[in-house]
Amino acid sequence: MEPFTRLSSRAAPLSQANIDTDIILPARFLLITEKAGLGRYAFFEWREAGNFVLDQPKWRGAQVLVTGANFGCGSSREHAPWALHDLGIRCIVAPSFGEIFRANLLRNGMLPISLAEPEWRMVLASAERAEPITIDLLSTAIMLADGSDIAFSLPDSERQALLNGWDEIDGIRSRYSNAIIEFEHRQRQVAPWLWEKEPING
Numbered sequence: 001m002e003p004f005t006r007l008s009s010r011a012a013p014l015s016q017a018n019i020d021t022d023i024i025l026p027a028r029f030l031l032i033t034e035k036a037g038l039g040r041y042a043f044f045e046w047r048e049a050g051n052f053v054l055d056q057p058k059w060r061g062a063q064v065l066v067t068g069a070n071f072g073c074g075s076s077r078e079h080a081p082w083a084l085h086d087l088g089i090r091c092i093v094a095p096s097f098g099e100i101f102r103a104n105l106l107r108n109g110m111l112p113i114s115l116a117e118p119e120w121r122m123v124l125a126s127a128e129r130a131e132p133i134t135i136d137l138l139s140t141a142i143m144l145a146d147g148s149d150i151a152f153s154l155p156d157s158e159r160q161a162l163l164n165g166w167d168e169i170d171g172i173r174s175r176y177s178n179a180i181i182e183f184e185h186r187q188r189q190v191a192p193w194l195w196e197k198e199p200i201n202g
Contacts, residue, residue, distance in 0.1 A: 001109035003165035007090055008134045009063035011127035012053050019067060020074030021101060025083045027075075038079065039086030054087070058130040066120075066127040067094045072101025081108045091135050093142070095120050106158055107168065111137065113152045122148060137163055 029041045046052045053059050065084075071094045072080060081104045084092075091111040105112045113135070115123065123142060126133055131145035137159060142150040154162075161171045173180070188195050 001165040001167060004090065004109060004111055004137055004162040006134065006136045006138065007063060007111075008132060009090075010059060010061070010130055011064035011066050011093070011123065011133050012059040012062035013124055013127040014053055014065055014067045015124055017068035018070045018073055021072055021077050021080040021098070022074055024072065024080040025077065027077075029083075030077060030079055032079070035082045035086060037086065038083040039088070042083040042087045061088065063088055063090045064127070064133060064135065065089055065092045066124045067092055069095040071097050072105075073098035076100040076104070078104050078107075081105050081110060085110060093120065093123050106161065109162065109165065111135065111154075111162055113142070113154075115150065115152060119150045122150060 023046070024043060025038070025041060026044050029038070029044070032038060032041075043052060043054070047055055054062065071092065080101060084105075085108050089110065091113065092105065093113045093115060095117060096114055097105075097112050102112045122144065123133065126144045126146070129145075133145065134143040135141075136143065137154075140152050140154060140159070142152060144150070157171060157175070160166070160174070164170070164174075166174065
């Protein structure tokens, strides 16, 4: 995954609450298994209806979404974050997220930021004005165009995974590498046959 350290972009407002994964990516597109190009189907019905925020000139190309509470509720389909990532979204700011959807965002290198209502409304207002914002994961802060800094929190294991571009296996290795080495060393001593090379047939 691409490391996430600092992102400067316009933010697009999508303030409705309870936007579920079927809205983000309708079920009929789940047969598509390629991530590349999946973004064209993100929010398909809303975009077909016209005037969708991400298709409007002043928000086109935004890499940050500011959404309502419980964003990504509903089914656990990983296609939903795949589609958002292919659309160019790297960060989503919301009061809260669907639990499985939030985990899937992180697995795909996207940063979910949960904010309390007053701070969320500040970021939403900035997005509605199509102002650029900067998200710095090193300092865990959102910097708005008016000079305001808004702190956010993220568990350190999630933060380190995004900063380093680690997938789940990389994260496990980083946390437990010493324990893994010690286990392998003990196992070589007590069960050496498990480490013998398989004979070459023929």
